[in-house]
Amino acid sequence: MSKVIEVVEQIVEPIVNDLNLELVDIEYVKEGKSWFLRVFIDKEQGIDIEECGMVSEKLSEKLDELDPIPYNYFLEVSSPGAERPLKKQKDYEKAVGKNVHIKTYEPIDGEKIFEGVLTNFTGDTVTVEVKIKTRKKTIEIPFEKVANARLAVTFS
Incomplete structure (x- = not known):
């Protein structure tokens, strides 16, 4: 799983940087029978749905092109929320x-x-x-x- 996160981080980092956003966290988890790839983004004034949509669309295109994940998964791009994790x-x-x-x-x-x-x-x-x-x-x-x-x- 950590290999998937590393690869996705390398793919998504330039996308969020180009949009002046911050990559907060990435999760790749299995819940029930389904895999979820969750990407959390933010910026100083907070993130909106359009920005999540842009990142999701660009990331989805790159993931389809490179196909680094061996399983079917659901991609979710969102804000880290009020209880934002402290990672870095x-x-x-x-x-x-x-x-x-x-x-x-x-x-x-x-x-x-x-x-x-x-x-x-x-x-x-x-x-x-x-x-x-x-x-x-x-x-x-x-x-x-x-x-x-x-x-x-x-x-x-």
Whole structure:
């Protein structure tokens, strides 16, 4: 599966760059009996349906031409949504000051899940201010211990 993602990334990256968009993530997953290739794109002001359609059309043409995927699949191109995944270092840099949800590979201070405000990112360390009962605590998470992270929608 990761080989498919690598190949698709090489194909889609020039397409999104030409349209001044950002490639956020690619998923290639089997759900039930069907395979899905999901491409998530974005831009600073947010993405619209026409941009998703343009990327889908251009990517579909290239995929048909090169035929890098051995199975039949459904292609979906969309926005990453409000709970956008944080994959690259620049994603973390842009998320400073925002609410995040982070899972780690191993416990840090006895926990593996942290939700709070991303206060700093150095490239090596992710600093999150979490609320425990009525007080705030700052947690420093080594970047290599982050299993996955995303923006978190909070309701006040």
